Amino acid sequence: MLDLDQNKLEQRTTRAEREVKAIEDELQRISEGDLSYTGDPQLEKLLTDNEKLKHRLAILENAIKAESSGVSREPTKREVRKRPTLITDISSVEGNVCILDELKNIFEVAITSAYPNLIDPPIVITLSGNNPKFGDYQCNSAMAISQLLKANNIKTNPREVANNILNKTPTSPLIERIEVAGAGFLNIYLNKEFAEHVLNCILRFGVKPPPLKRERIIVDFSSPNIAKEMHVGHLRSTIIGDSICRVLEFLNQDVLRINHLGDWGTQFGMLIAHLQDKFPNFKTHSPPISDLQAFYKESKKRFDEDEEFKKRAYACVVNLQSGHADYITAWKLICEVSRQEFQKIYDRLDIKIIDRGESFYHSRMNTVVKELKDGGYLEDDEGRLIMWGDPVKHDGIPLTIVKSDGGYTYDTSDMATIKQRVEEERGDRFIYVTDAGQYTHFVIIEACARRAGILKSGQKVEHVGFGVVLGEDKKKFKTRSGDTIKLIDLLDEGLKRALDKLIEKGRDKVLTPEELKQAQEAVAYGCIKYADLSHNRVNDYVFSFDKMLDDKGNTAVYLLYALTRIRSIARTAQISIDQLLVEVQKSGFKLSHDSEWKLAKVLLRFPEVILKVSNDLYMHSLCEYLYEISSTFTEFYDKCYCVEKDKEGKIVKIIYERLMLCEVTARIMEKSLDILGIKTVSRM
Numbered sequence: 001m002l003d004l005d006q007n008k009l010e011q012r013t014t015r016a017e018r019e020v021k022a023i024e025d026e027l028q029r030i031s032e033g034d035l036s037y038t039g040d041p042q043l044e045k046l047l048t049d050n051e052k053l054k055h056r057l058a059i060l061e062n063a064i065k066a067e068s069s070g071v072s073r074e075p076t077k078r079e080v081r082k083r084p085t086l087i088t089d090i091s092s093v094e095g096n097v098c099i100l101d102e103l104k105n106i107f108e109v110a111i112t113s114a115y116p117n118l119i120d121p122p123i124v125i126t127l128s129g130n131n132p133k134f135g136d137y138q139c140n141s142a143m144a145i146s147q148l149l150k151a152n153n154i155k156t157n158p159r160e161v162a163n164n165i166l167n168k169t170p171t172s173p174l175i176e177r178i179e180v181a182g183a184g185f186l187n188i189y190l191n192k193e194f195a196e197h198v199l200n201c202i203l204r205f206g207v208k209p210p211p212l213k214r215e216r217i218i219v220d221f222s223s224p225n226i227a228k229e230m231h232v233g234h235l236r237s238t239i240i241g242d243s244i245c246r247v248l249e250f251l252n253q254d255v256l257r258i259n260h261l262g263d264w265g266t267q268f269g270m271l272i273a274h275l276q277d278k279f280p281n282f283k284t285h286s287p288p289i290s291d292l293q294a295f296y297k298e299s300k301k302r303f304d305e306d307e308e309f310k311k312r313a314y315a316c317v318v319n320l321q322s323g324h325a326d327y328i329t330a331w332k333l334i335c336e337v338s339r340q341e342f343q344k345i346y347d348r349l350d351i352k353i354i355d356r357g358e359s360f361y362h363s364r365m366n367t368v369v370k371e372l373k374d375g376g377y378l379e380d381d382e383g384r385l386i387m388w389g390d391p392v393k394h395d396g397i398p399l400t401i402v403k404s405d406g407g408y409t410y411d412t413s414d415m416a417t418i419k420q421r422v423e424e425e426r427g428d429r430f431i432y433v434t435d436a437g438q439y440t441h442f443v444i445i446e447a448c449a450r451r452a453g454i455l456k457s458g459q460k461v462e463h464v465g466f467g468v469v470l471g472e473d474k475k476k477f478k479t480r481s482g483d484t485i486k487l488i489d490l491l492d493e494g495l496k497r498a499l500d501k502l503i504e505k506g507r508d509k510v511l512t513p514e515e516l517k518q519a520q521e522a523v524a525y526g527c528i529k530y531a532d533l534s535h536n537r538v539n540d541y542v543f544s545f546d547k548m549l550d551d552k553g554n555t556a557v558y559l560l561y562a563l564t565r566i567r568s569i570a571r572t573a574q575i576s577i578d579q580l581l582v583e584v585q586k587s588g589f590k591l592s593h594d595s596e597w598k599l600a601k602v603l604l605r606f607p608e609v610i611l612k613v614s615n616d617l618y619m620h621s622l623c624e625y626l627y628e629i630s631s632t633f634t635e636f637y638d639k640c641y642c643v644e645k646d647k648e649g650k651i652v653k654i655i656y657e658r659l660m661l662c663e664v665t666a667r668i669m670e671k672s673l674d675i676l677g678i679k680t681v682s683r684m
Contacts, residue, residue: 084108090173090194095201096208098607099174100125106172107139113168121145135187136601142184158184195600196589202664203584207671209251210607216254218421219245221433222353225262226338227271229293230345230487232477236466239532241433242351243619246675251614256425263335263357269317272330273309274299283329289337345487349525350677364416365408369401377452389447399448414445419454429460436465436538464617467540477543497545498524511683519684523557526678530556533676534623554627556678562630564684566666573643573654580663583656590657595636602632606668626672633665
């Protein structure tokens with residue numbers, strides 16, 4: 001029990017809040033600078049300190065609540081947590097275990113056994129980095145627990161706490177040994193036999209997802225406007241949204257990919273009026289308006305300059321929204337032309353998405369407005385009806401649900417949309433992939449949906465925000481004339497440059513025409529996707545084909561080349577996957593060399609990385625992991641012969657265990673690239 005009066009508790013809480021804020025500010029500074037701190041002790045220390053402080057803050061806040069309410073916080077009254085189920089037998093593992101999660105379970109059992117009176121003790125497990133003397137993972141809970149015990153007037157030190165935890169740690173097939181080091185770190189060394197079993201499973205059964213509770217997840221991404229061409233501004237939402245869907249689908253989640261098209265509104269009045277004038281027989285003869293961007297500009301010019309045309313345009317809107325057959329036909333025609341143009345982009349980028357325009361929710365807007373009115377959630381504001389997320393504080397900006405003229409807005413549409421996704425789609429998790437500038441809007445939408453009871457406890461709304469694409473001059477990416485760059489033109493330029501790069505490398509002389517075309521597309525589209533996804537999405541990034549197509553460093557080209565080199569090793573040895581499987585049945589994996597063991601430990605982290613990405617939706621973590629695999633494989637290949645040849649180049653020895661490691665590496669790289677939406681090729 002915390003033997004502190006409320007004033008002292010509040011003083012401690014204020015201090016803890018300040019410390020958490022200082023650390024989070026530093027982490028934000030690192031993130032905004034897009035600095036590479038992988039394995040950096042400064043970042044590891046910040047992350048560990050931050051987690052410890054948050055646990056301390058939670059304990060203090062709970063104590064304040066208990067003190068205020070007079071509720072006893074005796075250990076016997078604490079909430080009983082379900083004991084985690086631990087892996088006890090290597091043979092039960094199928095190659096898809098998340099080591100980090102299992103270690104958290106192991107140490108949760110150890111810590112709650114060692115200190116049963118602590119409420120929600122911190123379980124802090126981190127990757128140790130590249131120095132083997134610190135183990136493969138570390139449990140850094142002892143320092144935080146020592147502080148909690150001191151707050152309970154129990155004298156101790158972190159090293160003593162660490163030893164107590166060690167004494168209560170259950171045996172596990174994952175762990176070879178645990179050592180107490182320094183001030184109270186628990187260094188965890190993985191069991192090589194466990195690693196060999198997992199790699200054996202991947203070779204026999206393929207790359208399997210770690211188990212995860214299945215949810216209905218709705219991902220809203222891409223979302224261009226009808227009658228406007230997709231441009232570079234749609235690039236990030238499309239690429240990031242697709243990769244998020246891919247990682248969730250790999251984890252066997254029930255994913256609905258939604259393209260929330262802007263296909264309803266006043267702009268259709270001018271488009272329909274222009275269509276009637278320019279192609280009066282549009283109902284019987286399909287008009288040649290593939291260049292919708294030009295068609296839109298023509299109609300907008302008339303709308304701005306011709307008052308008579310503007311009146312007709314408004315009348316067209318009324319007729320459309322009234323359901324007049326001819327106007328619905330014209331509207332559908334314009335929408336279909338747009339969708340066909342969008343689909344060309346999606347086909348080239350291998351993106352599957354379901355179109356669902358704002359028009360889909362039009363009738364549902366009446367329902368949501370009535371419910372909000374009846375529930376007393378709407379307030380009159382100079383003739384318009386608005387809704388606050390917090391009706392008391394009135395923080396931020398309210399939603400405008402009904403305009404003063406009785407019309408609806410995007411806010412109305414978004415409320416109807418989330419209601420439909422909750423009630424009809426039965427969603428558990430709602431992900432919106434848009435630029436960072438829309439963050440506040442979605443915060444307000446969520447607050448209002450929760451206030452109105454549309455969103456229930458456990459249902460999660462996430463805004464996946466991202467920065468803008470910059471040109472090499474660090475300004476918004478545009479053409480020399482200042483126009484927004486069309487996405488189709490960008491993809492065409494990527495194809496041209498990719499082919500130039502392949503010819504420069506002489507690949508046209510060794511690849512068949514079909515192989516060259518496949519390599520060209522893989523490089524072109526892969527480099528555009530990877531350049532986006534390899535950056536922290538919240539930051540702006542500079543679009544540079546020269547950097548994207550570099551075959552050195554963390555680029556798609558480097559990784560695709562690395563993968564084809566790995567695949568070529570087995571071809572050189574003239575060993576098929578069937579022969580490898582026969583050999584693995586005979587001998588299995590044997591990780592003898594230090595470089596083999598180092599590579600194996602990197603490969604074992606695949607489920608850990610995938611689960612992290614599926615949770616925080618930052619795809620650059622997977623890109624960094626891919627680059628780490630490739631770099632570690634290079635180190636392994638430099639030190640460990642897979643195939644030995646004599647002076648004449650004749651194969652004299654094949655080390656099957658190493659070819660098996662090559663195959664597993666290739667499979668995990670291929671799966672990771674597939675999740676990023678990047679196609680691989682057998683030869684480049």
